[in-house]
Amino acid sequence: MMTRRLPRLSQMLLFLALCAFAAAMLTPVVWSLLTSIKQPIDAFAIPPKWIFTPTLDFHRAVWVDKGFAGFLFNSVVISVCTVCLSVSIGTMAAYGLSRMRGNAARGILIGLLTMRMFPHMLLVIPFFMLAKFLNLIDTYPAMVLALVAINQPFTIWLMHSFFADVPTEIDEAGAIDGANEWQTFYRLVLPIVRPGLWVTALFSLLLAYNEFLFALVLTGPHTKTLPVAIAEYGGEDLNYWSLSAAAAIGIMLPIVAFMMFLQRHLVRGLALGAVK
Amino acid sequence: MAAVQVRGIQKYFGATQVLRGVDIDIGDGEFCVLVGPSGCGKSTLLRMIAGLEEISDGEISIGATVVNDVRPKDRDIALVFQNYALYPHMTVRDNMAFALTLAKQSRQQIEQRVQKAAEILDLAGHLDRYPRQLSGGQRQRVAMGRAIVRNPQVFLFDEPLSNLDAKLRVQMRAEIKELHQRLTTTSIYVTHDQTEAMTMADRIVVMRAGVVEQIGAPLELYDRPVNVFVAGFIGSPAMNLIPGVVRYKNDVKQVGLGPGVWLPLPVGARAEDGQHVLYGVRPEHCAVGESGLPVEIAVVEPTGADTQIYGRMNGHHIVATLRDRTDLKAGAQIFIAPDIARTHLFDEASGARLDT
Numbered sequence: 001m002m003t004r005r006l007p008r009l010s011q012m013l014l015f016l017a018l019c020a021f022a023a024a025m026l027t028p029v030v031w032s033l034l035t036s037i038k039q040p041i042d043a044f045a046i047p048p049k050w051i052f053t054p055t056l057d058f059h060r061a062v063w064v065d066k067g068f069a070g071f072l073f074n075s076v077v078i079s080v081c082t083v084c085l086s087v088s089i090g091t092m093a094a095y096g097l098s099r100m101r102g103n104a105a106r107g108i109l110i111g112l113l114t115m116r117m118f119p120h121m122l123l124v125i126p127f128f129m130l131a132k133f134l135n136l137i138d139t140y141p142a143m144v145l146a147l148v149a150i151n152q153p154f155t156i157w158l159m160h161s162f163f164a165d166v167p168t169e170i171d172e173a174g175a176i177d178g179a180n181e182w183q184t185f186y187r188l189v190l191p192i193v194r195p196g197l198w199v200t201a202l203f204s205l206l207l208a209y210n211e212f213l214f215a216l217v218l219t220g221p222h223t224k225t226l227p228v229a230i231a232e233y234g235g236e237d238l239n240y241w242s243l244s245a246a247a248a249i250g251i252m253l254p255i256v257a258f259m260m261f262l263q264r265h266l267v268r269g270l271a272l273g274a275v276k
Numbered sequence: 277m278a279a280v281q282v283r284g285i286q287k288y289f290g291a292t293q294v295l296r297g298v299d300i301d302i303g304d305g306e307f308c309v310l311v312g313p314s315g316c317g318k319s320t321l322l323r324m325i326a327g328l329e330e331i332s333d334g335e336i337s338i339g340a341t342v343v344n345d346v347r348p349k350d351r352d353i354a355l356v357f358q359n360y361a362l363y364p365h366m367t368v369r370d371n372m373a374f375a376l377t378l379a380k381q382s383r384q385q386i387e388q389r390v391q392k393a394a395e396i397l398d399l400a401g402h403l404d405r406y407p408r409q410l411s412g413g414q415r416q417r418v419a420m421g422r423a424i425v426r427n428p429q430v431f432l433f434d435e436p437l438s439n440l441d442a443k444l445r446v447q448m449r450a451e452i453k454e455l456h457q458r459l460t461t462t463s464i465y466v467t468h469d470q471t472e473a474m475t476m477a478d479r480i481v482v483m484r485a486g487v488v489e490q491i492g493a494p495l496e497l498y499d500r501p502v503n504v505f506v507a508g509f510i511g512s513p514a515m516n517l518i519p520g521v522v523r524y525k526n527d528v529k530q531v532g533l534g535p536g537v538w539l540p541l542p543v544g545a546r547a548e549d550g551q552h553v554l555y556g557v558r559p560e561h562c563a564v565g566e567s568g569l570p571v572e573i574a575v576v577e578p579t580g581a582d583t584q585i586y587g588r589m590n591g592h593h594i595v596a597t598l599r600d601r602t603d604l605k606a607g608a609q610i611f612i613a614p615d616i617a618r619t620h621l622f623d624e625a626s627g628a629r630l631d632t
Contacts, residue, residue, distance in 0.1 A: 169361035172328050177375035177422070178349040191365040 029252070036245035043242060058239065058246040068247060071229040075209055076254060078140060078225060082147040082208040087201050089148070090155030095185050097156070098163035099171065109160065116153035120213055123150065128217045138220030146218060147208045154207070155200055162196030163189065195268040202259065209255060226251050277462050278339035278352075278429040279304045280325065285334035287320055287486075294320050296486040298334070302464060302479075307456050309465045311473040312483035312509070318466045319434055321483075325464060326355050326432050338430060351430075354423030358435040360415045362407040362422075368394075369403040372421045393421040396455070413444045420455070431456075433465040437472065449476060470510050474498070482506050499618075504627035507556050507620060513584065513595045516562075517554045518569075519624060522547040531555050531621070534590040537569060539614070545621035547630050554627075556620035559584070562596035564604070565613030569594060573608045587612075 035043045037054040062068045097105045127146045128137075136142035166189050174184040190197070212227040219225060230247050280302040287295035295317045302308045310318040323329040325336055327348035336343050343351050363371050369390055376386045394400045397417040407415055416436055423431055433452070437445045453476050456463050467473055473480045474494045482489045482497065482505075490502045494510075501507035507515045520533040522541070529547065530538045533555060547553055571587035571594050578584075578601065585596040585604065589612075596612050604610065621630045 167359065167361065169357050169359060170363065172326075172348075173355070173357065173361040173363070173422075175328070175348045176326060176353065176355050177426075178378040179374075183378065188363055194365075 029249075032245040032248050035242060036249050038242065040239055040242055043245075058242045059250070061239075062243055062246045063250060066229075066243070066247075068226065068229060068250060071224055071226045072250070072254070074140075074219070074223050075225040075227075075251075078143045078147070078215075078223070079205050079208040081140065081144045082151065083201050083204045085144065086148045086151050086155050086204050086208075087159075087197065090152055090200070091159050091190070091197065092185070093152075094156045094159035095163050095189065098160055098166075099168065109157065112153035112156055116157070120150060124213055124217050127214065131218055137218060138222050140223055142218045143215060143223060143225075146214050147211060150214070151204055151207050155204055158200045158203065159193070159196060162193040162200075166192050195265050198262050198265040202262070205258065206255065277304050277460065279306075279337075280308075280430060280462060280464065281335075281337040282321070282325070283335045283337075285321065285324065285336065286332045287317070287324065287329065288332045294486050295324075295332075298483075298486070298488055300481055300488065300491065302462060305460045305462055307453070307463045307465065307476060307478045308481060309467060309473040309477035309479075310481045310483060311467055311470055312489075314468060315485075316483040317486040318468075318481075318483050322355075322432055322434055322464060322466045325430075326353055327351050328355075352428050353430045353432055354426050354428040355432040355434065356416075356419045356423050356436045358438050360407070360419040360439075362415055362418055364407050367404050367406055368399060368410070368418050368421075371407070371418055372403075372425050375422070375426050389425045389427075390421075393424040396424065396458070397421050397451075412440050413448060416440065416448060417451075420452070424455075424459070429462065431461050431463040433463065435466055435468065437467070437469075445472075452476065471512060474510065480510075482509060500629070500631075501556075501620065502629050504554060504556075504622045507622065507629075511558055511560075513559045513597065515556045515558050515620070516594055517556050517622070518589070518592055518594070520553055520555050522549060522551045522553055524549055533569065537589070539568075539619075540616055542619040542621045543617050545630050547621060547623075551630075552624040553630065554622040554624050556622060557614040558618065559595040559597040560599075561615040561618040562598075562612045563615070564596070564598065564602070565611050568611040568613035571596075571610055571612050573604055573606050573610060575606060576602070576604055578602075585610075585612075 036058055037056065038049070038052050039055065042049045042052040097108060127149075131137050131142040131146070134142075170188055170192070171184050174188045179188065210227060211225075212231065215225045215228045216231070219228060226247075230244065230251070280300075282298055282300040282302075285295050285298040286293065294315075298317075298321060300308075310321060312318050320329060324331050325338075327343065327346065331344050338351055338353065363374065366374065372390045372393060373386045376389060390403070391400070394403055397420060399414070399417055399421055402410060402414060402418075407418065410418065419436065436452070437448050440448060449472055452465075465472075465476060477494055479491060480494055480497055481491050484505055490497055490506045492500075497506060497510045501510060501515075504517060508517060518533050520531040520539075522529055523532050524530075525532075525538055529541050529549065531541060531547075531553060532538055539555065541547065542555075569589050571585075571589045573585055573587045575586040576583060577586070583598045583600070583602050583604075585598060585602075587594050587596075587610075594612060622628060623630055
């Protein structure tokens with residue numbers, strides 16, 4: 001296969017455009033980081049002050065005094081449990097759908113897509129009533145089960161696209177070699193789509209970690225997550241913006257760590273056509 | 277090793293019938309080739325023997341066992357796929373050992389069998405590589421190695437050489453044939469290439485549109501095709517099939533192939549006066565002579581070993597293969613003299629061979 005090379009000028013322009021895009025994406029993050037280590041008088045100085053005495057007081061205040069470490073723990077527990085459940089169930093469902101003959105699979109996938117497009121606002125009250133009936137308000141299972149339910153269509157759709165790229169001859173070769181259905185799935189096909197598995201896990205993690213509406217309704221003092229905690233944060237505090245910036249930087253850290261740790265797999269998964 | 281019997285096999289995909297009552301007997305240790313154009317049902321039949329497709333009607337037996345409801349892993353067969361179907365995340369060693377691992381054989385025994393198969397297939401130095409690190413021919417050998425280690429009753433090959441270049445195809449053809457002679461395992465080989473069929477098979481099954489047209493040894497199909505389809509499919513270049521009519525000429529039945537062009541009936545042929553026929557003569561059974569079919573040469577193709585002559589007679593395309601080099605040029609008018617002892621006659625309406 002021939003690789004087309006862009007002319008040198010086009011390569012330069014493309015590089016500059018990508019730099020500008022990266023700068024636009026990173027500017028709010030960098031600004032938040034600087035705001036979180038500046039005193040308010042420095043943070044809101046016009047023109048902006050680039051030389052200042054940094055402080056970690058606001059980070060300490062957020063994580064120690066305001067108890068954000070506990071909210072982070074809740075967010076991580078709920079997100080990780082959601083990802084583990086959602087990806088395991090979704091992966092097996094996606095595999096089954098990808099191997100289904102006829103139009104039934106297509107009908108199921110379209111049905112799942114319809115569910116995905118359903119406004120979450122309309123689902124909040126039924127979920128609340130169900131959790132209250134089961135006495136699960138302010139518990140981890142309530143949030144996890146709700147997030148698994150609303151994110152499952154996305155997981156299935158994403159994994160289905162990966163499984164669809166694996167030739168069915170792999171399954172047939174496994175069947176002839178003596179593998180049963182579980183062995184074919186777990187030992188032959190799943191390892192091939194492992195990069196896609198990581199990508200799906202990341203997107204599920206982001207959806208669960210950033211979820212606000214369901215967390216607002218289903219969590220309480222024991223299970224409050226970071227998005228809810230930040231939203232409840234008092235705006236009357238003179239140091240509000242500095243404290244908020246410190247909280248925002250802290251919230252990002254687990255996700256950034258996850259992506260850095262799995263960067264190789266994520267890039268490979270995305271290159272395989274993860275996002276369709 | 278085991279014989280394979282196919283009895284009255286029919287297959288429907290929805291309302292579409294792709295196999296219309298196929299009966300084949302494959303002997304123990306035989307190398308049987310299923311050949312035919314795309315869509316004739318040969319791969320579907322192979323997959324039904326493997327257990328990868330359900331049987332709509334009929335029966336398949338491997339050895340003494342009817343296997344209609346037997347799962348693929350319990351049929352004691354091995355299949356070599358067209359696109360190899362190697363497990364990309366496993367090394368060559370693991371690919372070949374996988375079936376034995378699932379069968380819970382001892383590590384020593386697995387290693388022994390993998391090594392033996394690797395030596396047969398010249399893969400001993402590649403066992404720790406991954407499929408992506410191998411060439412097409414090496415991958416095909418790994419696919420065969422994966423089949424060999426299982427020591428099955430029947431080998432099934434589904435167009436295994438289709439994805440290889442021409443030179444490698446010739447080499448692998450010989451290797452597969454040599455392997456069969458060494459292992460003597462019953463083998464069923466699917467291909468659309470009649471050259472592969474002719475060179476590899478003990479017996480050939482020619483299929484078209486879900487039906488078996490003829491079964492026989494390669495030379496039997498070559499020398500005595502039962503109908504026009506088999507006559508045109510076997511042999512390359514294809515047999516010349518010239519329309520004509522049988523008439524009495526000087527009290528002897530002859531075949532009129534055009535104004536002033538008459539040829540005697542082929543040896544052993546039987547036809548009625550006035551019957552419309554197709555006169556068959558293979559390009560390699562033609563020679564340039566003083567009389568015969570008047571042909572205007574359109575193209576001369578010297579291949580080195582022989583010379584292909586493409587021409588026209590009364591609007592019909594004629595191909596002749598001359599074993600010698602020639603000075604003939606396009607535009608020349610020549611006479612093509614067929615070897616009457618090796619010509620064929622078919623009924624034009626039905627396509628059936630007209631024979632005693």
